[in-house]
Amino acid sequence: MVDKVVKLEDAVAAINDGDTVCVSGFVGIGTPECLLRGIENRFLEEAMPKNISLLFAAAPGDGQERGLNRLAIPGLVKRAIGGHWSLVPKLGAMAINNEIEAYNLPLGCISQLYRDIAAGKPGMFSKVGLHTFVDPRQTGGAINDLTTKPLVELKEIDNEEWLFYRSIPVDVALIRGTTADRLGNITMEREALTLDMLSIAMAAKNSGGLVIAQVERIAANGSLDPRQVVIPGNLVDCVVVSGSEEHLQTYSTAYDHAFSGRMRADVDHVQYMDLNERKIIARRAAMELPINGVVNLGIGMPEGVSAIANEEGIIDNITLTTEAGVFGGIPQSGLDFGAAINASAVIQTHQQFDFYDGGGLDLACLGMAEVDARGDVNVSCFKGRFAGAGGFINISQNARKVVFVGTFTAGGLKVEVSGGELKIIQEGRNRKFLEAVEQITFNGEYSRTQGQEVLYVTERCVFRFCDSGLELTEIAPGIDLERDILSQMNFTPLIRNVKLMDACIFDERRMKLRSHLLDIPIKDRLVHDEKTNIVFGNLSGLRVSSVEQLEVLNDELNSFFKNIGRKVNLVSNHDGVDISSKMEAKFVNMLQQLERDYYLKASRYSTSAFLRQKLGKDLKNRSIPSHIFETREEAASFISKSK
Incomplete structure (x- = not known):
């Protein structure tokens, strides 16, 4: 009987030059920090392994030094294929600067591709990405000029366009769990998410590759409940026990029982958001919440909608979800993003995207960095910042209704709410409503052909997408149409019947959202x-x-x-x-x-x-x-x- 528990140095020594290494993690949840540090240290000491390819879905990183940022070292990485890049800026800088080959593919498609690699399929068909920068008729997801090998192909089946995402054999999988026995069976009882650990391990094993797991403790053989085992020992080659400092539940939280479902947290004592531009936007977006509907909230500005739903006591009348696999509860923000307090269920990430792609979302609330006259939205690459699409394309293309949220301008914007009116104290330096976006992450015209309802919500006004492009439908009290809106845009929207945004949005008191939605x-x-x-x-x-x-x-x-x-x-x-x-x-x-x-x-x-x-x-x-x-x-x- 083989003991699969090994030292960190021995585990990472098995990674060879040129290997394709698939790394688990969603921000800091499930990110194998100890294993990544081991690879970093080995390369700094031995200059090995060299020229590896990284495959990841959800930006395992904290935006600074941890996660995949550890591996952003010249010579260590040759190629990177990722879904969300915002929290791995060091690796992203190498991509933008033509130092490595790099691709940005939809997070959901990468997640689903793990499963198809495991099944030995040549790739995966999906409509996700059509008419965006992922479409081969644009950039095919390539980030720079150094990146020339096509990973996405345009196909036609029964007179319909599809994208074919090619399988990528995995040489090494780096995964994470909570408890392992010495046979390699792994449970995840203290993890906030299960993510795609099983699919990643299967993809590597069926590619003839190696599976290295990070856990926080070892149990006796035969003591693990088989129903709690997420990754069977047959799929695991070696196990490394990590110290607690490199096995945080999230990058922001060492451990919270409410994240793992081992306790139902008391959320009756609500911490209210300050009445600023973020709360104004979240309140207006929350007015679109579908009662008894299923909703996805993106990272950043959309996170406020969850807080408003909780403030207003309607959290139990909707089902909030995160792309990472959470159903129900209160999704968290910042470096806790992906986790949820009091979730009803936690499924694997690729399963969540199967649900999303099939039309399961009644509403998606997502951010917007740039919007143009055609209704296109860019969140992936703008003004020198490379964030990546993440799950944005899967979600925005397939939700029945989409509400994009963000401030009207960016960079130094200051506002004030007084007497029920909004005042612009200092305008943002950067315009967000442009004649044409820098990169198409959401295609307005394609959305129109699919019959989606699309809104664009800012602190000072609301637009609705119509056949003629963007139509201005609401304006905040205290805002001057010409000075505060039209003069701050690079195009003129359609203006017909403009009404004032609801006064309750600009009141310090609760806005009685329950009454607004139900009565x-x-x-x-x-x-x-x-x-x-x-x-x-x-x-x-x-x-x-x-x-x-x-x-x-x-x-x-x-x-x-x-x-x-x-x-x-x-x-x-x-x-x-x-x-x-x-x-x-x-x-x-x-x-x-x-x-x-x-x-x-x-x-x-x-x-x-x-x-x-x-x-x-x-x-x-x-x-x-x-x-x-x-x-x-x-x-x-x-x-x-x-x-």
């Missing part, structure tokens, strides 16, 4: 487009638990449709509708009466498969055509084709 008056839930004769109804979050509530709802709906004076087509949103069991029959009876008296044709939609099936069955039982769809676009398309 919407019926008159604000219905819009009649006279040109198309379609009524768009939004029943999202509607709750009916008593006869009195149903009677009020019935009176208001009948009054609305009667006042139109003719029969209409209906497109109605039923997401999050909560009808008590004792009121269900009466509620459907009301729908039957409305259908008979006021509708030409009606279509309804909900992201909940259970609700669609149940509502469809109830409607059929009353001889009502059950045209029920998953998205608004599908429901509206049905009406348009039926006219």
Whole structure:
């Protein structure tokens, strides 16, 4: 029986010149800090290994000295293929300066590629990256002139465009867990995430490579619960025990039981954000949260939306997720990003991206560094800063609705909120709304063809993407349109019906978001487009638990449709509708009466498969055509084709 526990020096000595080394980690979560230090020290002492290739998904680094920043040494790295580069700036500088071959591919695609490398496939097909800088018709993900070998190819299948991401054989995998036995079986009970440890280990093993694991403790053989073993010992070649200082749960937190799910933290005592530009933006973005929907929040500015949802007591009415694999709870920020307090579930990263890519996200809230007149967004490379796309492309291309958030200008911006108005004290040095972005991380025109709803939220105004490009829809109280908006842009947006941003956003008191999202008056839930004769109804979050509530709802709906004076087509949103069991029959009876008296044709939609099936069955039982769809676009398309 082989004892797989070895010294650090012996483990890293097995890495050869020219090896492709796959490194786990999401910021500091799951990052094998001890192993990386071992490689750094060996190279400084022996000049070995030389010219290795690095493969990583989520920027294992702290933005300074730790993680992959340790390996940014001339001669050590020849090539790097990564998803998110922002927190490995030393390696990123080598890429920008043509010192190494370098690629930036979507984080989710790299994560999924681990699985396909493990399965012995030649690569992976995906639509993610089409019409962005990853598309071979642009740069193919290459970062510099030194990088010429194509890793992404454009293919056509059944008259549809796809991107083919080529497999990359893995010679060495550096992974991390909590506990190992001497046979190499590894558990992850104290880790904040499981990430892609198993896929990475399989990819290396099935490539004929080596798997080196970092853990914090050794257990007796046979003592580990097999259901807790994430990486079987057969996949592990050697195990290194790390000191606690190089095995932090995150780069910011040594250990928190709430991150690993071993304790449910008390979050009733909320720490409120200061009323500044970040809170203004987070509040406005939070107004778009879909009740009972699934939401992804990006790193940086979007993190504030989670804090607002918690402040306003609606955190339990939505499911927040992170690309790293978290469902539910309160996603964390800064160097804790990726972890969550009180998560409902933690799955592997590639599984999360399978869910995202397949259309599982109702809303994505993401940052924006540059925006142009075509609605394109750049977050990956701008003004000499190389951040990388991370999971941004997977998420932004596949979410049903996208809200981009960020300050209107950057670099020294100072604002003040006084008397319910926003004042610009000092304008930012750098404009963010440009004629053309430096690099396309999100393609506005491609998004339009996919039927996405897209908003751009800043502290002073809100834009909506339409067929003509960006349309200015809201302006903050106290802001001058010409001085504070138009003169600070390099293009002129479409301006038609501009309204003031909600006053509650600029009030120190709680904004009563729960009421805003759940207690919407019926008159604000219905819009009649006279040109198309379609009524768009939004029943999202509607709750009916008593006869009195149903009677009020019935009176208001009948009054609305009667006042139109003719029969209409209906497109109605039923997401999050909560009808008590004792009121269900009466509620459907009301729908039957409305259908008979006021509708030409009606279509309804909900992201909940259970609700669609149940509502469809109830409607059929009353001889009502059950045209029920998953998205608004599908429901509206049905009406348009039926006219």
